[in-house]
Amino acid sequence: MKTLFGYSATLAAIAVAAMITGCATHTPGGASNAPSITHESFGATSDGLPVEIYTLRNDNGMEARILTYGGIIQSIKVPDKNGQMGDVVLGYDTLDGYLTNSPYFGALIGRYGNRIAKGHFTLDGQEYTLATNNVPNSLHGGIKGFDKRVWTVVEAKVEDDGPELKLSYTSPDGEEGYPGTLKVTATYTLLAKENALRLKFRATTDKDTVVNLTGHSYFNLAGQGTVLDQVVYINADKYTPVDSTLIPTGEIAPVEGTPLDFRTPTAIGARIQDDNEQLKFAGGYDHNFVINHKMGKLGLDARVTDPASGRVFEIWSTEPGLQFYSGNFLDSTIIGKGGIVYPHRGAFVMEPQHYPDSPNQPNFPSTELKPGQVYHNTIVYKFSTTE
Numbered sequence: 580m581k582t583l584f585g586y587s588a589t590l591a592a593i594a595v596a597a598m599i600t601g602c603a604t605h606t607p608g609g610a611s612n613a614p615s616i617t618h619e620s621f622g623a624t625s626d627g628l629p630v631e632i633y634t635l636r637n638d639n640g641m642e643a644r645i646l647t648y649g650g651i652i653q654s655i656k657v658p659d660k661n662g663q664m665g666d667v668v669l670g671y672d673t674l675d676g677y678l679t680n681s682p683y684f685g686a687l688i689g690r691y692g693n694r695i696a697k698g699h700f701t702l703d704g705q706e707y708t709l710a711t712n713n714v715p716n717s718l719h720g721g722i723k724g725f726d727k728r729v730w731t732v733v734e735a736k737v738e739d740d741g742p743e744l745k746l747s748y749t750s751p752d753g754e755e756g757y758p759g760t761l762k763v764t765a766t767y768t769l770l771a772k773e774n775a776l777r778l779k780f781r782a783t784t785d786k787d788t789v790v791n792l793t794g795h796s797y798f799n800l801a802g803q804g805t806v807l808d809q810v811v812y813i814n815a816d817k818y819t820p821v822d823s824t825l826i827p828t829g830e831i832a833p834v835e836g837t838p839l840d841f842r843t844p845t846a847i848g849a850r851i852q853d854d855n856e857q858l859k860f861a862g863g864y865d866h867n868f869v870i871n872h873k874m875g876k877l878g879l880d881a882r883v884t885d886p887a888s889g890r891v892f893e894i895w896s897t898e899p900g901l902q903f904y905s906g907n908f909l910d911s912t913i914i915g916k917g918g919i920v921y922p923h924r925g926a927f928v929m930e931p932q933h934y935p936d937s938p939n940q941p942n943f944p945s946t947e948l949k950p951g952q953v954y955h956n957t958i959v960y961k962f963s964t965t966e
């Protein structure tokens with residue numbers, strides 16, 4: 580069991596109680612697999628803010644580790660077809676990598692996930708200007724988005740459906756150029772029955788604003804190498820084509836007859852080099868898919884299978900879009916956990932969200948949030964094996 584460092588008596592008591600609850604609900608026969616949630620120090624930011632890492636385990640032995648910095652999912656360990664546990668997300672062993680050189684590895688993204696054209700939008704007749712941190716556009720909430728904030732632990736306990744960590748962050752009015760004080764919670768639950776990690780967002784505002792939250796885990800079901808042989812199904816008949824700066828043109832186009840048609844499971848690498856303008860603009864896949872299931876209702880967005888390890892990943896969400904990014908900007912310069920080098924296309928990222936640049940696109944589902952309304956978004960990462 581991990582030591583509890585530097586915590587208030589209340590939090591320590593919660594964690595201990597959590598482990599006890601876990602033991603109490605455990606079925607006899609696998610004593611080592613009682614669901615639990617423990618935590619320890621993971622260092623401090625350059626401003627001296629302490630960062631903790633929480634370890635959640637379910638009764639199948641699946642484990643997820645989450646940082647209070649950026650709400651980052653630092654690791655997810657799941658079995659392969661032979662029962663061999665392996666870490667299926669990219670990241671770092673220490674905080675320093677996340678602080679200095681992270682392409683949003685595992686992080687919570689906000690206030691607005693994805694791009695806003697030229698860092699401008701108009702709301703209630705007023706123009707807002709954002710940092711163009713992905714020239715010429717604004718990306719993932721600006722220079723210091725939610726991925727670079729230290730979140731507060733609200734609760735850490737074992738619930739009936741598994742160990743749960745609830746984080747909160749209050750984004751002040753005007754932060755990164757966005758209007759309104761936005762109060763956000765992100766709740767992670769490691770579901771025992773389904774071998775799944777569920778992430779639930781809730782947000783409220785005190786002024787009209789725009790919100791588009793998501794999770795940014797880089798998955799590689801084999802744990803290393805490229806993901807080109809991993810086979811993808813996406814539940815989408817349509818997508819939003821982009822210009823050369825990856826801003827949607829406004830058109831909602833069929834995937835039919837394009838390399839973006841993943842309605843029949845296809846290896847990521849099978850068509851990635853096709854002579855196709857959309858793939859050229861993005862250097863591979865980096866597109867928003869218009870998901871077939873109903874917005875606001877949890878449904879299957881995509882499934883990925885790794886033929887070698889037999890690991891199967893499913894992503895479910897309540898969101899209308901799914902950004903599928905094939906790790907095109909990874910280039911072997913990052914040495915991650917366990918000294919593993921992350922090659923070009925060494926991961927896939929699947930981000931359930933509203934469509935990119937929605938604040939400037941009147942025909943896309945709205946991302947506006949008003950005082951009195953509650954923003955909800957649920958994402959579930961499920962794991963199983965082929966055999």
Ligand code: BGC
Nearest residue numbers: 682683865902904908928930
């Ligand atoms: C975007 C990519 C971007 C990446 C940064 C993804 O969500 O779609 O275009 O490069 O995040 O890590």
